[in-house]
Structure formats: structure tokens, C-alpha cells
Amino acid sequence: MSYPKKVTICDVGTRDGFQIEHKFIPTATKIEVINAIIAAGVRKLEVTSFVSPRAVPQMADAAEVYAGIDKSRGAELVCLIPNRRGAEDAAKAGVKTALLFLSASETHNLTNVNRSVQASLDGLKDVMAVANGAGMAVHGAIATSFGCPFEGDVPAERVADLAVRMRDMGMHHVSLGDTTGMATPPIVKRVVEAIRRRAPALELTLHFHNTRGLGLVNVMAGLEMGVTHFEGSIGGLGGCPFAPGATGNICTEDCVNLMHELGIETGIDLDALCAVARRVEQFLGRPLPGQVMRAGPRSKLHTIAAAKRAVG
Amino acid sequence: MSYPKKVTICDVGTRDGFQIEHKFIPTATKIEVINAIIAAGVRKLEVTSFVSPRAVPQMADAAEVYAGIDKSRGAELVCLIPNRRGAEDAAKAGVKTALLFLSASETHNLTNVNRSVQASLDGLKDVMAVANGAGMAVHGAIATSFGCPFEGDVPAERVADLAVRMRDMGMHHVSLGDTTGMATPPIVKRVVEAIRRRAPALELTLHFHNTRGLGLVNVMAGLEMGVTHFEGSIGGLGGCPFAPGATGNICTEDCVNLMHELGIETGIDLDALCAVARRVEQFLGRPLPGQVMRAGPRSKLHTIAAAKRAVG
Numbered sequence: 310m311s312y313p314k315k316v317t318i319c320d321v322g323t324r325d326g327f328q329i330e331h332k333f334i335p336t337a338t339k340i341e342v343i344n345a346i347i348a349a350g351v352r353k354l355e356v357t358s359f360v361s362p363r364a365v366p367q368m369a370d371a372a373e374v375y376a377g378i379d380k381s382r383g384a385e386l387v388c389l390i391p392n393r394r395g396a397e398d399a400a401k402a403g404v405k406t407a408l409l410f411l412s413a414s415e416t417h418n419l420t421n422v423n424r425s426v427q428a429s430l431d432g433l434k435d436v437m438a439v440a441n442g443a444g445m446a447v448h449g450a451i452a453t454s455f456g457c458p459f460e461g462d463v464p465a466e467r468v469a470d471l472a473v474r475m476r477d478m479g480m481h482h483v484s485l486g487d488t489t490g491m492a493t494p495p496i497v498k499r500v501v502e503a504i505r506r507r508a509p510a511l512e513l514t515l516h517f518h519n520t521r522g523l524g525l526v527n528v529m530a531g532l533e534m535g536v537t538h539f540e541g542s543i544g545g546l547g548g549c550p551f552a553p554g555a556t557g558n559i560c561t562e563d564c565v566n567l568m569h570e571l572g573i574e575t576g577i578d579l580d581a582l583c584a585v586a587r588r589v590e591q592f593l594g595r596p597l598p599g600q601v602m603r604a605g606p607r608s609k610l611h612t613i614a615a616a617k618r619a620v621g
Numbered sequence: 622m623s624y625p626k627k628v629t630i631c632d633v634g635t636r637d638g639f640q641i642e643h644k645f646i647p648t649a650t651k652i653e654v655i656n657a658i659i660a661a662g663v664r665k666l667e668v669t670s671f672v673s674p675r676a677v678p679q680m681a682d683a684a685e686v687y688a689g690i691d692k693s694r695g696a697e698l699v700c701l702i703p704n705r706r707g708a709e710d711a712a713k714a715g716v717k718t719a720l721l722f723l724s725a726s727e728t729h730n731l732t733n734v735n736r737s738v739q740a741s742l743d744g745l746k747d748v749m750a751v752a753n754g755a756g757m758a759v760h761g762a763i764a765t766s767f768g769c770p771f772e773g774d775v776p777a778e779r780v781a782d783l784a785v786r787m788r789d790m791g792m793h794h795v796s797l798g799d800t801t802g803m804a805t806p807p808i809v810k811r812v813v814e815a816i817r818r819r820a821p822a823l824e825l826t827l828h829f830h831n832t833r834g835l836g837l838v839n840v841m842a843g844l845e846m847g848v849t850h851f852e853g854s855i856g857g858l859g860g861c862p863f864a865p866g867a868t869g870n871i872c873t874e875d876c877v878n879l880m881h882e883l884g885i886e887t888g889i890d891l892d893a894l895c896a897v898a899r900r901v902e903q904f905l906g907r908p909l910p911g912q913v914m915r916a917g918p919r920s921k922l923h924t925i926a927a928a929k930r931a932v933g
Binding site (some may be wrong): 416419420456458459460461489490491493494495519520521522523525526529549551552553554555556560563566567570571572596599600601603604605606607608610611612613615 | 728731732768770771772773801802803805806807831832833834835837838841861863864865866867868872875878879882883884908911912913915916917918919920922923924925927
């Protein structure tokens with residue numbers, strides 16, 4: 310078994326994670342977290358969403374957040390854009406990389422954006438025109454790529470078909486979203502193989518959720534196929550709308566720790582990233598699912614005195 | 622990659638998990654949980670510990686618990702036995718399978734049982750004589766097999782050496798304990814290979830902790846090497862003495878779910894096992910780390926109405 314030598318870990322916590330927080334997180338705090346993640350060595354982030362403030366009030370400050378981000382280190386700052394209006398706002402804000410999305414399953418797409426998958430595909434062209442006109446790079450994301458909470462299994466050929474259509478529109482990078490944690494190693498292999506057969510040059514990101522505890526197991530399945538792009542969420546921010554208390558995104562630090570233990574470079578300072586996760590936990594005021602932020606890496610040794618205190 | 626067709630999952634929650642609970646769990650509740658786990662199809666369990674009640678008050682009812690367990694389904698009921706006195710008590714209680722342990726690292730052994738590894742090895746012979754005299758099968762367990770929280774890396778050859786000594790004493794089954802969650806896939810492979818080179822017929826169980834989120838990743842590494850025995854804890858019961866709030870044992874239901882998704886038989890009814898985990902969570906009165914007990918298996922589908930309620 311040989312793994313890639315180097316991978317890119319993209320943190321999506323400040324978009325995918327913050328988005329479900331009911332209490333508004335101050336703009337300055339969002340910027341602080343994003344800049345701390347960048348300072349820890351992360352070079353790709355999904356930072357915010359140019360969505361209607363009525364739909365997602367937490368993202369109402371997208372332009373201000375984007376303006377405050379440290380751009381000196383060359384991190385790729387991806388912004389989610391749901392429609393033409395969002396693309397226009399993102400263009401005004403100077404956004405360089407747009408992420409456009411749809412779901413692989415009809416029912417999930419309908420529930421999420423109230424239209425058919427075909428209508429979403431037609432809409433993407435429209436948004437792409439605006440984004441391209443403003444000089445943005447455009448990435449695609451396919452939700453429910455490994456299963457739909459309403460329909461169950463999603464055929465790998467269907468995901469491959471959507472990935473090919475996105476490529477044909479001009480996207481050279483597509484993220485496969487495991488929206489409600491339904492991926493398993495055999496399904497990951499089937500979907501990645503199906504896409505590679507039809508679009509071998511398309512760059513793929515795997516975006517797993519840990520809803521059923523299999524997030525990092527699926528990352529391993531991706532590594533074994535030579536995938537080099539993965540997404541996680543700082544501290545494991547996020548959740549699952551169908552299971553109160555269940556975990557959402559895999560945790561970025563835990564994923565980075567796995568890579569380092571496998572001898573795979575990430576360019577990320579794990580201790581610094583864990584410090585950011587603990588800071589997020591502190592201001593949210595509740596425990597996050599991240600494990601390494603609590604236990605430290607395996608190289609962190611303990612004294613016998615600490616053991617005696619723990620036992621006593 | 623080919624996996625085993627069938628594996629044995631041993632639940633250790635009622636020993637390894639209950640042991641760290643400060644509040645005494647009523648004997649009848651312990652028996653109820655053990656019998657419910659057996660009824661769900663689990664055929665190997667570490668049920669209790671014949672340890673000094675002064676050292677571990679939670680295990681003071683070992684003989685009563687053992688007496689109350691449903692023996693009609695042929696489950697293998699393993700009891701932890703730390704010394705000669707424990708072996709004598711277990712013999713009186715009619716125990717059929719004893720588990721004897723030591724640590725691979727000197728410092729951990731010293732902290733755990735206040736003696737050197739060599740002194741532990743000498744003691745095991747003494748305990749084995751009593752256990753064998755009473756007709757018990759004797760299994761071995763090696764703590765800190767994949768790393769020591771005080772010393773760091775533990776040489777694979779050292780673990781192999783201890784496994785060989787246990788085999789030479791007459792144990793045909795040895796469990797490798799990842800006591801503080803320091804295992805990684807490369808280390809699992811090194812340790813299992815080192816033991817197989819020297820003791821190819823010795824049956825191995827892998828006992829992982831999820832302290833750093835890698836528990837099921839390490840299970841995958843074991844499966845890839847053809848290991849067929851794994852241990853988990855119902856609901857993910859247990860913890861880590863060095864990291865408050867960190868996870869301990871991998872969760873039995875999450876491990877069973879992984880096996881089923883890989884097409885590997887366990888003989889276990891996952892829904893029934895999740896119901897037991899929720900029952901344990903209820904009487905302990907705090908959330909447990911188990912994921913599948915909350916989210917259900919991936920085959921559990923949702924209605925659009927549920928999605929609208931979740932979003933609204």
C-alpha cells in the first residue's frame with residue numbers, strides 16, 4: 310500500500326460549521342479564527358458563503374469577513390455561492406475562488422434548494438458566467454455523493470455524470486460531499502473509480518462527515534486510491550440535521566494527525582491548529598467532537614505524577 | 622484487498638467501561654446490560670474483574686454479576702484476574718475464561734500494578750496454575766502494546782517477546798491493548814507482523830482506543846492483516862486518565878456497523894445493540910461517544926417532513 314507523499318487539507322469549519330450556529334458569531338471573531346487557521350499552515354479554506362442573509366443570517370457578514378482575511382500567505386480562500394446574486398456580491402468583495410454546488414439526489418436537491426437537479430445544473434451555468442466574468446476560479450461540490458438520507462443509495466454513475474457535467478462547464482476541481490455521513494470504504498472506491506473512468510484529469514476533494522464514526526476510515530479509503538484533497542472542520546464543528554447530538558464534518562486536526570502518523574506531509578502545525586480548535590470551543594461554550602485537541606498527539610508524553618493524580 | 626468473511630467482536634464495556642464509573646452501578650443493572658448485549662448476538666464479552674473491592678469498588682460484585690449472566694446462548698464470558706486471590710475467587714464463582722494481563726512498558730506496568738514486567742510475568746505463572754487447576758481457559762492481554770503514555774514508542778519486538786512468553790505459558794489467545802490510544806496503522810502492522818513471525822498460531826485480538834480518533838482506522842489496518850478478533854465497548858464507554866473528556870475504547874456498535882458495511886459477518890443485531898447503548902446512556906445520565914446509536918445505520922432513511930423540521 311502506498312499513500313500520497315503530500316495532501317491538501319481544506320478547513321470548511323468557518324463556513325460549513327459556523328453556518329449552523331444559531332447565535333451570531335461576531336465578524337471579528339470569524340476573522341480571528343480564519344487567520345489563526347491560516348497561520349497554522351492551512352492553505353485552503355472554505356471561509357464563508359455569499360448566500361441571502363435572510364436564509365442564513367450567520368453569513369450576513371460574508372463581504373466583511375472576506376475583507377479581513379490575511380491574504381499575505383497565499384491561502385486559497387473558497388467562498389460558497391448559491392446563485393447569481395451571490396456571485397455578484399462575491400465579485401464586488403474581490404473573491405478569487407467560488408464554490409458552486411448541487412446534490413446528486415433529486416430529493417435532497419429539492420429539499421435543499423427547492424428545485425430539480427437539472428434546474429440546478431442550468432442555474433450553475435448562469436452563476437459561472439458571472440463568476441468567470443469577474444475572473445474567479447470556479448470549483449464544484451456534489452452533495453449526497455455517497456448516499457441520500459431520503460433515497461438511500463446514490464448510483465456511482467449518477468455522481469460521475471454530474472462530475473463530468475461540471476468539468477464540461479469548466480470546473481477543474483470537484484468536491485464530493487458525504488452530507489449525512491453515509492460513505493463507507495467500498496462506496497468511496499466505487500464513486501471515485503466511476504469518476505476517474507470518465508474524467509481522469511478532474512481534481513477530486515473528499516468531504517466526509519463522521520456521523521457514523523467512519524470519517525477517517527473513509528479518508529484512508531481515499532488515500533489508498535491516491536486522492537490528495539480532503540476537507541475537515543476545525544474542532545469537528547458542524548452537525549447532522551437528522552440526529553441531534555450526532556457529529557458532522559470530520560475534524561481537521563484529527564485528519565491532520567492521521568496524515569502525519571502515516572508520514573504524509575500537510576504543511577500544517579498540528580499544535581497550533583489544536584490551539585485554534587480549543588479557542589473555538591471556548592467561545593462557543595460547548596465541547597466539540599475533536600479528539601486530538603483534547604488528548605494531544607501521541608508524541609505528547611505524561612509524567613507518573615500525572616497518572617497518580619488521574620487514578621487518585 | 623480482501624477482508625475476513627467473519628469476525629468476533631468482544632464487548633468489554635461492562636468491565637473496562639464500568640470500572641471507571643465512580644457511582645456504583647447496581648448489580649441487577651450490570652446483569653441486565655450484559656444479558657441484553659448477549660441477546661443482541663454478541664458471543665464474547667469481558668464481563669467483570671475479580672479484583673480487590675478496595676482497589677476497584679465498582680467490581681466488588683463480580684461473583685454475583687457472573688452468577689446472574691445468561692449462559693444459555695454459549696457466549697464466552699471473560700473475567701479479568703489480576704492475582705492469585707482473584708483466581709481463587711473466580712474459581713469459586715465458576716468462571717470458565719480468565720484474562721491475565723501485564724503492560725509492555727516498564728513504566729506503565731509499574732504505575733498500574735506497582736511491579737516490574739518481569740515480576741508480573743513471574744506472577745502470571747502463579748495465577749495460571751490456580752486458573753488451570755480450576756479448569757479455566759486462560760487468555761492474555763498486553764497493555765500499551767502500541768505505545769506508552771510515559772515512555773512513548775514501545776518496540777514491536779518487545780511486544781512480540783511478551784506474546785511468545787504468554788504462549789509458552791499455555792495461553793493460546795492474546796489481546797493487544799492500545800491503552801491510551803497511541804496506535805496508528807503503521808504501528809499496528811509492525812506489531813502484528815512481529816508477533817506472527819514468532820508465534821504464527823497465536824490468536825490475536827486487537828483492543829483499540831479512540832483517544833485520537835483513529836480507533837476504527839486501526840481496526841481497518843487489522844482487517845487488512847486478516848485479524849478476526851476485535852474489542853469494543855458498548856456506547857464507547859470508558860475514558861482516558863490523561864485527557865479529561867477524551868474518548869476511551871472504540872464503540873462496539875460503531876465497529877459492528879463498519880464490519881457490516883464491509884460485508885463482514887458479526888452475528889450481531891446492530892439495532893438491538895444500539896438499543897442497549899441508549900439504555901446505558903440513559904442510566905449513566907450523560908452522552909456517550911457512540912455515533913451509530915445516535916444516527917442509526919446508513920440504511921435508516923428520513924422523510925422530507927423531518928428535514929423541514931430540522932431546518933425550521
